[in-house]
Amino acid sequence: MTRLFEGLRVIDCSSFIAAPGAAAVLSDFGADVIKIEPPGAGDAGRNLSRLPGNPKTDQTYGWLLDNRNKRGMVLDLALPEGQAVLHRLAGTADVFITNYPLAVRKKLNLGYETLSKLNERLVYGSFTGYGERGAEASKPGFDMTAYWARSGLMDGCRPDASLPPARALVGMGDHPSAISLFGAVMLGLYQRERTGRGSQVGSSLIANGFWANGFNVQAALCDATFYPRPPREKLFNALTAYYKCRDDKWLILTILNEERQWPVLAKCLGREALVSDPRFLKQADRFKHAGELIATLDAAFAERDRSEWRQILTDAGLVFEIVASPQDCAVDQQAIDAGVLVPFENDTLMTITSPLHVDGQPKVAPRKAPAIGQHTEEVLREAGYGADEIAQLRAGKVLG
Structure with a gap:
């Protein structure tokens, strides 16, 4: 053609x-x-x-x-x-x-x-x-x-x-x-x-x-007040933080529809009682006590390997992703299926196509x-x- x-x-x-x-x-x-x-x-x-x-x-x-x-x-x-x-x-x-x-x-x-x-x-x-x-x-x-x-x-x-x-x-x-x-x-x-x-x-x-870096540069152009980035353990929102699993591999949550998905996450983690905990009852409470919630979720994620959590969170329909290494990327089946990774002509060696x-x-x-x-x-x-x-x-x- x-x-x-x-x-x-x-x-x-x-x-x-x-x-x-x-x-x-x-x-x-x-x-x-x-x-x-x-x-x-x-x-x-x-x-x-x-x-x-x-x-x-x-x-x-x-x-x-x-x-x-x-x-x-x-x-x-x-x-x-x-x-x-x-x-x-x-x-x-x-x-x-x-x-x-x-x-x-x-x-x-x-x-x-x-x-x-x-x-x-x-x-x-x-x-x-x-x-x-x-x-x-x-x-x-x-x-x-x-x-x-x-x-x-x-x-x-x-x-x-x-x-x-x-x-x-x-x-x-x-x-x-x-x-x-x-x-x-x-x-x-x-x-x-x-x-x-x-x-x-x-x-x-x-x-x-x-x-x-346009989001932040535009903020500076608008004379915005900036806040120093805190350590992970003290992030502002526990539901958009990243967590280490039992096998020392990481994943990151991006749960923005908290009203619906916070109870789902708590159930996935086997921590249903957190939903009724006064410290974490509403979004404002979870923001106020974000450090405590991160510590609690740290303990929960440390109980399983990342591959297990990946299946559990996927089945629950939650928005998250693994923090991939280059070695993870090289065997990413979705990247292969979507045509992101393709083989060189007449070769088994793969490369990354243009996006x-x-x-x-x-x-x-x-x-x-x-x-x-x-x-x-x-x-x-x-x-x-x-x-x-x-x-x-x-x-x-x-x-x-």
Whole structure:
């Protein structure tokens, strides 16, 4: 069948996670994505999973996730000949994606001003750490800094106010930001459909971080009074707290319809007497005595393993969820059934698909991410380069 983006040519001239992730989403729906990497080690994102502290395996799992389906090409953009090749490719492309620093784009002649003169229909997807205007526009940024720390998320997500700020996971801000950049590219393509002309579109880590923390940032904009987050044992509401089970695994309750569901929970826990306890009779009472109720529920949840509680609470129709580990996620049957986890093409290894779908448009079966320069000559031949020209580019180290 014809894929939604079949025939759409995308040049991914970016590194690490957020911008390559946006290109991967386009590839899921059939776009031909050409990944441009520098000579040598290639995109620094290739080795991200090998850094100390990250989970260890022979698979470069970060690279697999964010660069599936792409064709890999090595090009030395520091050389005028390399820039000439890129310009030739950009002249017939539909989308160009980059997160190179603004000064580097100018130095390498791959800014929007340059490429749009070569192709007026080009949609130029720009991703930055701190936006493209202001005193800090040229400041380097990663999701840990520009998204997580600068947005207030790092401060707000600490377990309680007395503890150090919470440290984010790798890619925690990058992957949501990839969807924002994808959305911006789609707006550019939609505008092109209406006007016939391309444009520069974009997103940034700081914008996505502020959006993710929008509830609290908007509260601050409204001059709200903030309350320090208390320790778990002293949370304001016992029925939206999280609890450790007998096997040291956790689950979290989100019981908002308390009038109906509080008696159901008490019955599930074998603590029916709590319903008539004056301390917990009404919601206001439960809020007032939340610490005491948390201690009581702690003792109850400690009597069974999480798998038992999961079945009991599910059967009762209560809103809760397990606090899953990555290992739990990897075997999550609902994620498999819902198409969140899918196998690589002709492989048993699973990956995470992009969080979007279009009815009647099945995604491309994900193909493994390319080796460094795997498709360089193939792409050049498609662009009209002959064997002698390719040999000359190789001799000049333009192709690594």
